[in-house]
Amino acid sequence: MGQVFVLDHPLIQHKLTYIRDKHTGTKEFRELVDEVAMLMAFEITRNLPLQPKTIETPVVETESSVLAGKKIGLVPILRAGLGMVDGMLKLIPAAKVGHVGLYRDPKTLQPVEYYIKLPSDIEERELIVIDPMLATGGSANDAIHSLKKRGAQNIRLMCLIAAPEGVEVIKKDHPDVDIYLGALDEKLDEKGYIIPGLGDAGDRLFGTK
Numbered sequence: 195m196g197q198v199f200v201l202d203h204p205l206i207q208h209k210l211t212y213i214r215d216k217h218t219g220t221k222e223f224r225e226l227v228d229e230v231a232m233l234m235a236f237e238i239t240r241n242l243p244l245q246p247k248t249i250e251t252p253v254v255e256t257e258s259s260v261l262a263g264k265k266i267g268l269v270p271i272l273r274a275g276l277g278m279v280d281g282m283l284k285l286i287p288a289a290k291v292g293h294v295g296l297y298r299d300p301k302t303l304q305p306v307e308y309y310i311k312l313p314s315d316i317e318e319r320e321l322i323v324i325d326p327m328l329a330t331g332g333s334a335n336d337a338i339h340s341l342k343k344r345g346a347q348n349i350r351l352m353c354l355i356a357a358p359e360g361v362e363v364i365k366k367d368h369p370d371v372d373i374y375l376g377a378l379d380e381k382l383d384e385k386g387y388i389i390p391g392l393g394d395a396g397d398r399l400f401g402t403k
């Protein structure tokens with residue numbers, strides 16, 4: 195069964211408060227999402243494998259450690275997932291980036307896929323699907339299905355905020371996928387928005403309405 199990790203580092207929680215605040219404008223919202231994505235990348239890479247490397251310090255030869263070169267792929271769900279890419283690349287600069295374009299139909303709440311472009315070697319990569327919001331779970335669920343259909347073997351999901359409903363959908367349909375969250379909120383409202391949430395992540399990132 196997939197595990198759910200709420201990354202409760204104080205810096206993440208502090209920044210999330212201002213991300214949620216409706217008085218935070220587009221520029222600051224975008225900067226905060228970028229910073230939180232970087233902090234979450236720090237937590238999510240905690241178990242990356244290391245390999246020994248012999249080096250010389252100015253004083254003595256010693257055996258130290260370097261990353262073992264695990265191949266990582268970031269897969270933002272368009273649009274709002276784009277806001278988290280640069281922050282993650284600051285810590286994982288060698289990652290390749292695939293894109294899945296999906297929007298949620300406002301009436302049916304069903305995801306509609308309109309674009310997909312992935313690194314050619316996704317089956318060898320550890321993929322991290324990124325989206326600020328996991329609401330009904332339909333979008334992330336669909337994105338993960340698309341990746342698996344194309345050969346992905348190893349997938350994790352990282353979101354700023356999730357509703358319990360969305361988490362349950364991913365746990366049920368993709369028990370192999372671990373979920374990393376900045377916060378697990380209370381519920382969805384009748385329009386499928388996360389309560390308390392942050393509103394519409396894409397609109398707040400890009401200044402649209």
Ligand SMILES: O=P(O)(O)OC[C@H]1O[C@H](OP(=O)(O)OP(=O)(O)O)[C@H](O)[C@@H]1O
Binds near residue numbers: 297299330333
């Ligand atoms: O879990 P769900 O119920 O599927 O909802 C979550 C999705 O909704 C938002 O995208 P949106 O459809 O607003 O597209 P956008 O990023 O282009 O604004 C969000 O970024 C997720 O992708």
Ligand SMILES: O=c1cc[nH]c(=O)[nH]1
Binds near residue numbers: 274329386387389
């Ligand atoms: O609360 C929500 C739910 C879906 N998409 C968003 O951007 N926000």
Ligand SMILES: [Mg+2]
Binds near residue numbers: 274394396397
């Ligand atoms: Mg949106």
